[in-house]
Amino acid sequence: MKTQKSMQLPKSVFTFSFDTELIWGMFRYNPAFQNKLDKDWFKKRRNIQLMLREFNRYDIPATWAIVGHLFLDKCNKKHADIKKGDDWIKQDPGTNLKKAPLWYGKDIIDLILSSKAKHEIASHSFSHIDFDTCSPAVADSELKKCRSLFNKLPCKLTTFIFPRDKYGNFEALRKNNIKIYRKEVKTKRDLLKSRFFKKIVRALDIFCFFKADPLEPIVQNNKLIQMPKSRLIVPINKETTGISSKTLLNIIKYFNLLKIKRTINKAIAKKIPIHLYSHPIDFTSPADLVYLRKILAFVKKKEMQKKLECLTMQQTYEKYLK
Ligand SMILES: [Zn+2]
Numbered sequence: 001m002k003t004q005k006s007m008q009l010p011k012s013v014f015t016f017s018f019d020t021e022l023i024w025g026m027f028r029y030n031p032a033f034q035n036k037l038d039k040d041w042f043k044k045r046r047n048i049q050l051m052l053r054e055f056n057r058y059d060i061p062a063t064w065a066i067v068g069h070l071f072l073d074k075c076n077k078k079h080a081d082i083k084k085g086d087d088w089i090k091q092d093p094g095t096n097l098k099k100a101p102l103w104y105g106k107d108i109i110d111l112i113l114s115s116k117a118k119h120e121i122a123s124h125s126f127s128h129i130d131f132d133t134c135s136p137a138v139a140d141s142e143l144k145k146c147r148s149l150f151n152k153l154p155c156k157l158t159t160f161i162f163p164r165d166k167y168g169n170f171e172a173l174r175k176n177n178i179k180i181y182r183k184e185v186k187t188k189r190d191l192l193k194s195r196f197f198k199k200i201v202r203a204l205d206i207f208c209f210f211k212a213d214p215l216e217p218i219v220q221n222n223k224l225i226q227m228p229k230s231r232l233i234v235p236i237n238k239e240t241t242g243i244s245s246k247t248l249l250n251i252i253k254y255f256n257l258l259k260i261k262r263t264i265n266k267a268i269a270k271k272i273p274i275h276l277y278s279h280p281i282d283f284t285s286p287a288d289l290v291y292l293r294k295i296l297a298f299v300k301k302k303e304m305q306k307k308l309e310c311l312t313m314q315q316t317y318e319k320y321l322k
């Protein structure tokens with residue numbers, strides 16, 4: 001029998017989670033992608049360093065959900081201990097971090113763990129496989145491998161972030177001692193499946209600064225905790241909007257920040273979590289970092305006023321949901 005219950009928090013919790021995947025979130029879905037890689041792509045791990053600096057500035061921790069293959073600094077392309085859900089192994093370069101820096105990321109893990117803010121390392125599966133369609137044996141073997149990689153680190157695996165929000169194989173999560181995962185807030189998804197409506201919703205979103213994002217409480221569902229995500233943070237720049245006018249970009253940023261602040265205030269009033277999420281590869285310029293800084297500064301101000309607490313998903317679980 002299914003059991004679902006809402007979890008009450010003494011006050012709102014602010015969480016920021018990052019899907020950290022470098023090339024793993026791309027190559028499978030767009031086979032031509034590798035040929036289009038330019039030098040900017042190879043600079044993307046530098047973004048993470050710059051973002052960590054912003055989190056350190058405000059001493060705010062984040063949850064970094066990292067693809068398991070990025071825990072490595074080399075491999076021989078065999079991965080005999082993992083059951084393959086598809087033929088990703090064909091594209092695995094089977095080399096090392098120096099030769100293929102987008103496929104390996106041990107340096108990123110070290111960077112996050114040596115950061116001043118107490119960040120969480122979470123799992124984003126081993127090979128960025130869709131958990132809704134892969135077999136239970138594949139899901140279990142991917143998580144088992146991630147667990148063994150975590151065992152070599154001074155941190156514990158508590159949190160799972162489903163690649164591409166493809167939810168499934170919950171039994172494998174429970175079996176591998178995962179306690180909490182990030183979940184989508186219910187939206188009119190059928191409508192959003194249409195590209196046309198997606199564009200309209202996105203355009204409206206920019207100007208509907210007076211309306212906060214939908215928020216939901218944390219829910220316990222069959223011994224797993226679902227932490228709802230509130231808003232995707234995409235830096236507002238020429239690449240993400242197609243707009244090159246600096247003035248217009250600044251206006252959009254201004255309205256977006258108003259909306260984020262409004263959503264944070266709503267979460268505070270309702271004592272429910274505000275959970276922002278993003279991809280570090282999207283933050284490419286100093287202006288993107290200023291945008292992130294403005295969000296973090298606002299959150300810190302609220303934390304200093306004791307209106308919310310900045311916690312990772314793991315810390316939220318350990319402190320309030322265990
Ligand atoms: Zn490999």
Ligand SMILES: [Zn+2]
Nearest residue numbers: 019025163164
């Ligand atoms: Zn991903």
